[in-house]
Amino acid sequence: MKTTSKPTAEKLAWMYERMSLIRQFEERLKWLVETGVPVGAVHYYIGQEAVAAGVCAALNADDWIASNHRGHGHCIAKGVEVAPMMAELFGKVTGTNRGKGGSMHITDITKGILGVNPIVGASVGHALGAALSAKVRQTTQVAAAFFGEGGAGIGITHECMNMASIWKLPVIFVCENNGYAQATPVEYASSTAKISDRAAGYNMPGVNVDGQDPVAVWEAAEAAVKRARAGEGPSFIEAKTYRYFGHHQGDDTLRYRLKEEEQAARDRDCLKQFRAKMEKSGPLKLADLDAIDAQNKKLLDDAVEFAKSSPLPGPEELYTDVYVQAKGGAQ
């Protein structure tokens, strides 16, 4: 499944820009949570940025992704603007979901995101449906499903892998193996040492990549996208990664893993490694990367300002959009 193409400087800059924006978004959010801003339940993506950025770097604007509860990173990588995302977390009417969804549903369908979805496994079905849609409508679009190694164990994921394979649907199963489903270690909950080994059982290629390296993820995604667009069917990518913080805010990670393990993972931080690589052999310069960081910081300053100054939904919003109305307002 290896491709020979190397990412262009432009592609590399794009991936860094997204990873940096995700990191800064989550760090800002974490700071807000810790200073008492009520944003509901949140699951930080910090540590896993290279997976979202690497996969989305291989997708076009009109391709789809489906995401899980840890979805902020996927949204940003697929192009959702951070200001309405932040407003959503503040429960404001200017939010991506008009304040009705919050962190666990934050999304923007116009950017090709079928939803951030906190029912584990649910969105894998939606990605498969988008792939079916592309096939029936005879487009070359592809769909990628992001799920954790925990999500890899639930029934729907297996049903979907089988269906994707028998109908050769243009879908990519992206398993982000961050080692833990809440407090359950992967080595306890998975029957195979590599989740990607399961792909063979469904007759599709399965690769295991370093999820801390956006280029490695991108390469695997490029190959999978190529295969999907050619009508050859699904692929499975397991990206080994790590979530730096608790399952959600307030979770004490040291009840189920060791400090040394956390430190070792942080030593392999995707942003740090990427910067070191660029410094050593280019093509991007550290000054370019710093400029990207600074620009992202400004975006987030503005996003928080936008979120704070936006209005809350009016009481009538509770009752709107329950049923789909016929166009023109009839029914």
Next chain:
Amino acid sequence: MSTPIRELSFGQAINEALRLEMRRDPTVIVMGEDIAGAAGREHLGLSDAWGGPMRATRGLIKEFGAARVIDTPIAEMGFTGMAVGAAMTGLRPVVEIMFVDLIGVCYDQIINQAAKMHYMMGGKVELPMVIRTAYGTRGDKRSYGGGAAAQHSQTLYSVLAHIPGLKVVVPSTAYNAKGLTIAAIRDNGPVVVMEHKFLGTSAKGHVPEEAYTVPIGKCEIVRKGKDVTLVGIGRMTHVCLEAATTLAAGGIEAEVVDVLTINPLDEETIIESVKRTHRCVVVDEDTPVCSMARDIAARVGEAAFDFLDAPVKAISSADTPVPFAAVLEANYTPNADKVVAAVKEQIG
């Protein structure tokens, strides 16, 4: 001997219920996702890292070990089915579905399998299993602002109470949480225990140390009054009590009935109360269509029509999904103000 002042939280009371029953009966097992946590990491000195959403299973693994306190992968359909099979073959499994919203992925095992086995097999099999699940919004004026939204805040017990063969209990205090949980474990059929997220950590009260049961299928009158019967379910019982206090200040004496078991329903206690008070307001956290609130209202209307001075009033959550924004969520669930207003309307 229990000391009369010993207080436990709702979650701790359930923990004690599980612990006592597991001691008493070696066939009782518990399973679910992260009911212990850090599974398989004893060699690193790590275990018991989680304990379920309200820590109701914390510590059990230390006493009973991993053979009886089973952390599962994320596989509700599989392990609920496994509980059905285990219950048919000599165990008393207690399954935790982390949040009631997640019954969507294992509904078949609950409504088609667990609930109906006994009947379908002509009464020849017993199915002593318990499903514990957390429900409800956290959002009211005492909370930090809710925020679990449409797929992690639902009540949904009406879609369980709807199924013949399935008993459904909704405790409201630490005391009855322990007693109903023990009763559920000792029951020879499937019982769902609905545990309100907000009560899980906020409700504290006196809990005797020994094992005791609170009977399944019985309501409890938790406040006496002569002017109106307020019927509460789970957290809504507290809302009814709050409303009753406000009403008392205005000279209206409300009786409060805590339903405790929504299926099978103890109609008698509710109807007898309404026959004395001549008015009834039912308060339910679920959405209104096909709800317990309307079911109870209909039963009261039918059985006590001649005694009623006003139409029975059913108060439910909004007929919408649960919104995220705290300002919207605050208007979603019934509160004491709405109950007081309904009573005043009835009394005129």
